[in-house]
Amino acid sequence: MVALPMPNDNDNGNENEPTQMIGRPDGRGLDRSRVPTSLALAGWLALATAPFLTGASPGAGAGTGASDEVGRAGGRTGEQIYRQMCASCHGAAGEGTDDHYPRPLIGERPVASLAKLIARTMPEDDPGTCVGPDAQKVAAYIHGAFYSKAAQAKNPMRPARIELSRLTVRQYRNALSDLLARPQNAPRWDNRRGLNGQYARAGRRRRGGGDNADGFTRLDPEIRFHFGENSPIPAQNAVKEQSRHYVPLPALPVPANLFRSYSQEFRINWQGSLLAPDTGEYEFVVRTENAMRLWVNDNDKPLIDVSVKSGNDTEYRETIYLLGGRVYPIRLEVSKSKETTASIELLWKVPRRGLGLIPARNLSPSDAPEVYVVRTPFPPDDRSVGYERGTSISKAWDQATTDAAIEAADFIDGHLKDVAGITDGANDQDRQRRLREFCSQFAERAFRRPLSDEQRKLYIDRQLKDARDPRTAVKKVVLLVLKSPRFLYREIGTGVPDSYDVASRLSFGLWDSIPDRALADATASGRLAHHEQIADQARRMAGDLRARAKLREFLLQWLRVDQGAEIAKDPKVFPGFDEAVITDLRTSLELFLDDVISSPSADFRELLGARSLYLNGRLARFYGVDLPPDAPFRKVDRAPGNRSGILTHPYLMAGFAYTSSSSPIHRGVFLSRSVLGRPLRPPPVAVAPIAADLHPDLTTRQRVELQTKPETCQSCHRMINHLGFALEHYDAIGRYRDTEKNRPIDATGSYETRSGERVRFDGAAQLASFLAQSQETHNAFVQQVFHYLVKQPIRAFGRTELTDLRGAFADRGYNIRELMVEIMTSSALASRAGD
């Protein structure tokens, strides 16, 4: 059974409902086998009961005993009608009731639309008893009293405020990595791509390879080599060739072919760094018939150690947890001894992605320092409002913070020299001084502000005094600091933030981590006071890899593919559309996103309207471009199929589709929720989509129209369907088509704006140009970026925050990076008390 979402006029700033959108409210109505291509959200078709007003029997509510006498004669005011017929479920002031309708009755419909809806659906158990002028009156009352934005602004139901929040898991992990980093060296990520390969004859291993006469060093973009029986070092092949010209002596103890193979022994050492795009478990895979070792983020202990080649295995796998937006040291060494042939491939599986060669764009020949990545598992954060936030805690979370603190303390204990500059050799007094200095700095960086005298006594002095030996003392300080609420919670206190709070808002907003040295220095020296100074820091920080990664993660979530799309297509209908193709499509999407957000204009409208498509040889044959089968990815400008940015990207089109047919409803829901910011909630009743073979003569569009024909469905599907229909030119794998079942595609659609105007469009390009200039789209995007960065409701930052930011977004040419800077700058100084 697949349920359909309903428009939910409950727009209290939480535009995204819990991801649990499927079937019954408890989520058990979902039968996954019927949801072939669930992208974050499942299939949608509504069998709707009321979209928002659930029933109250007349006179049963909070109304007065007199209400019956008032009867249905036209004399009642809207307020009286509301009290009589609605309040028992919706609460006296629309705040909702636990038993019947727990959500506040707020939203964006104009009065007329609200009246129509009430007339059609309310009260839930007896629709049709509140119609005509009654419906008009009650709608007007509701609208003016609490429902509309204006009413809320006058009299907010739940005053939004900046809530005390703990670090999210992502923030915790990143903060710990930065706390435990060696302060002196930051990674470089310049324009050189690939790894530095040092090729040498075996036994002549030299780092740098400079003085090896036969060997050489070169930059290899990717690691995929099949050397066969030859050596990559030409001098060795020359020796082998020469040995063929000599007749082997019968008494020669070493057979000539053995000699030849000895002469072919070589070793290659690739070194550099690796950029992890996402956070999660990475699987590294090395394929070789030779001996090899792979180091990732640990320069001492190999992640995979096959220095002893044993047996016939040729593929080795190991996983490691990495944080996105960070650069890690990587090194791969392969050595051929007496094996006949040599080859090597270095692949990886990015979290929720298929296996693929590590591409050059994620590799750099520059060195990078190791990054401490905490291994303790944490329970996942609450994402029910559409973004991860830390407004609740649990026993499991508390236990995880303890385990992680112990893990970090052990790490520091074992790396005192690296992390704290403390050596065994130093004399006692010097050692003591350094220890105290390290402990103070550690606490201040963790707390993101200087220690008060009282805190210094508690966190430093008492620990150092009581401990038996210096190492135990450091461990105690680290444990105490990492268990402290001053580390674990974002902002402690009330009222106006000071400049340390401002710095933290910037760094957690843009990096999900603690301030770096430059920001901390600016804060300490009073250079983070004015709006301009804050904006300068925000702009500097927005250029960092971590900010880029966070923006990227946001976009993937905005597109509902952050958890990866489960795409599987009918092989009879789409032969060859396999996992490799799906992985390539994902890459194509990510290349496009990276291209837009790193271009100078970083124009949001380009996301919706770009006519290019990234394709490689494998994808080209599906999407009508002529490329050699093994061609690497390239940007194809004016790609065939009337492309329109993310609206028609094949990865999304394939994701918002069934195994063999498109799904205008999936697509419409995506456009409604993500792009236009229209809140939808699941209906209480689940419906299975009509199977295509029940109506073999109908087009997809006709089938969807048939199924959502009932008036109850139409309250939502009038919006959903008519957005989704505009993308009907794209089939279940996102190929362009002009016909379906020998009938021309009808890609006309429409959308009723929040102000009640109906916009019409035909096809993706027209839809894109409407969306790109629509304030609704801009509002939705700004609000979602805000929530992703700040992790607090935007309303807590002032009544005009959203409007102001939208204006700034427009003024800056819809530059997404500038939007991040604006959001951070404008929110950094907001008072915690609310407006």
Next chain:
Amino acid sequence: MPRIISNSSTSRREFLRDLGIGAAALPFVLNLPSLGFANQGARKKRLVIMFSPNGVIPSAFWPDEEGTKFTLKESLKPLEPFKNRTLILHGVCDKLRGDGDNHMRGMGCLLTGIELFPGNIQGGSDTPAGWARGLSIDQEIRNKLQRTASTRTRFGSLEFGVMVPDRADTWSRMVYAGPNKPLAPIDDPYQMFNKLYGRMKDQESLKSILDELKEDLGKVRSVVSAEDRQLLDEHATFVREMEQELKDQASRDNSHPVPEIEPGVRHANDQMPKLSKMQIDLMVGAFAADFARVATLQYTNSVGQARMKWVGVNESHHELSHHPDSNKKSQESLTKINRWYCEQLAYLARRLADTPEPGGGGSLLDNTTIVWTNELGKGNSHTLDDIPFVLVGNGLDFKMGRSLKFRKVPHNRLLLALANGMGHHIEKFGNPNLCGDGVLSLS
């Protein structure tokens, strides 16, 4: 007695120190019946396999006699106090052939009883090889014990080492968790200590910061808004719960002693005697706490190069082992070396014999069998015949106090005897063709 142990382990140790009772005496004081865990019912049988490299000097090692009346030769003299609990097996041979030189096969097939994979490790002769094709007998037994609640322990097995070189190859690994899965012994006693007792130390540290944590949580609570206070109240509850759990845990941990090991001993050739003693003390402590019932103790590696200056030998072990029988001085040096290893065996036996079996009668040695072995029979010939197998202790219910001489029995049959002695009734292990007449009878 139990009453004094109800405090934290720190104060307990301080208390005992104040009484002038040293670490060695701790086990006596603390010989408490353990808490009623599932594995504390039946008799706890244990197996230790101790390895030293490069073969022996046969004439100074093997008793001339067979049976219960025999004389311990120079290399085995340290076992005199345990002679009636000793079983010496002559004539047991490592019959595995195939890839790898004799040092490699001697090591890799010693406990696995199966051939090596072909590979890229080239020895001094023969073809190159990789890792063993199967798991080792200690891991086979460990897995069996861990499968059953009544014999399951925290670690199952512990792999100790002394001065094992920091490289993984066929010469430095004898324990295998499976084909191509060698296990590295832990030769740093401090690392082993952390593995065994790190959790307890962490808990002590945690306990020591709780007061400060609660204090500051209270301060933080007072400066946030009333709405936010609820979250911090919840947090404070978790902290109190953790405190209670730490107390409960501490009272459980106090039921067994923590060995005290000398601090600051470096990983260096000359520290080998100290490292050996520390590892043995840790092993005995781990047995007393029932952390594991199987242990291995690997001295150096096959081809090991220890220089035992402390017994007057300055040359490195493996080089000496190549010298011909006619070189009397080398023969004497090698005998001294093996005698030193035998002293370690005797120290282990002594510690086990002096430690009462917790919750049961007798000593740990009554329930533990130590097997001392080697990858070669004789260093200068590199033979895999007459591999030294000297057993001490009564864990496996073999008939001890004997010198036995077999006629070239494949050592797989002895591995089977160890498994069966530990209650794991298997008929084949390693290469099945070498298990011909089944379990070697030693009872």
